[in-house]
């Protein structure tokens with residue numbers, strides 16, 4: 304990560320990418336959680352740049368994540384909404400933004416978070432993925448009715 | 461209406477009323493004894509609950525059908541080797557409906573997902589047990605209208621799932637809830653919030669004596685000895701929550717006492733003789749209510 308030099312030109316903060324995805328307007332400090340939600344770890348092949356706590360006119364501080372050579376699917380994008388509903392997604396092809404989209408909070412998320420209830424059937428060896436309904440109160444386990452009200456990222460599988 | 465019966469929360473008031481009306485007709489012997497002739501009910505009990513199972517077996521037999529089951533010991537070894545999903549897929553091929561009881565919460569929903577036939581939840585972990593709730597409601601309705609009644613829930617309200625499901629069903633009838641429980645065994649705060657949002661009035665009381673004159677239903681649940689550090693503190697608590705004829709002397713005339721059974725010390729045996737005592741009636745009502753459930757899912 305480079306040090307912030309020019310708040311007006313945040314795009315230069317990290318190298319421009321040829322093809323891939325830029326996730327902008329992430330709530331300040333949440334970039335690493337966004338990366339976690341997308342399942343990107345040291346062992347996956349994407350090249351990744353992260354800028355955190357970049358001064359932003361609208362948001363005060365924001366984070367940016369750039370992913371080379373990977374276009375995110377709708378399902379992946381919408382997961383980001385769980386922690387940063389204001390994030391915007393720019394799909395880059397040949398150095399140009401060719402698609403810009405917001406994130407939408409999904410109704411249902413599967414296989415992303417683990418149910419915190421140790422007695423829940425979804426925490427056994429059954430051939431199922433975890434299944435949570437997204438409600439105003441939080442994530443509602445479709446199996447045992449447990450509700451994850453806060454700190455969703457700590458439950459990511 | 462889905463053809464599975466998994467949680468009482470999946471029911472609206474109209475659906476509950478219809479099921480209870482059907483149970484009432486059955487209770488009055490107005491039903492076709494061959495309605496489920498040739499139908500097979502599989503009872504899969506991964507933890508023992510002899511009475512619930514017998515009650516379902518009696519229900520299918522009275523409707524002309526038969527039941528098949530695995531003994532709980534085999535069910536355990538089945539649980540060790542095979543996933544529930546596979547067991548359910550296999551048993552779906554043998555039966556027209558499955559009744560399941562399982563120690564894990566959400567097991568019945570999983571079963572419904574993999575089953576090719578209707579699934580009825582007979583209790584999953586500390587989760588749902590809708591047939592118990594329906595028979596509780598049915599028993600109350602035999603004595604009074606459900607609307608606006610005052611119901612005292614007494615005993616272990618933290619782990620007592622029958623009390624949770626009953627409370628959430630009663631919220632559909634504008635009932636008022638009175639809770640009396642030992643410290644540490646109170647109704648979970650998430651449930652209190654949820655019931656409150658549904659417009660239910662809930663009042664907590666120190667002792668059942670404080671409210672005995674006002675309540676229509678006294679729903680007693682078992683306080684388990686293992687929830688207490690030693691037997692002295694258990695007996696101390698248990699005795700102060702005991703229902704006695706002396707206590708009931710100041711109750712409303714039509715007030716009824718319910719208990720999902722088996723009881724231990726929660727109700728004085730002398731109460732059995734009083735008109736308030738409806739717990740054996742309640743247990744007997746399991747059959748017509750479960751018959752109505754089977755008719756709903758299989759027919």
Ligand SMILES: [Zn+2]
Pocket residue numbers: 418419420423424425444445446447448449566
């Ligand atoms: Zn769960």
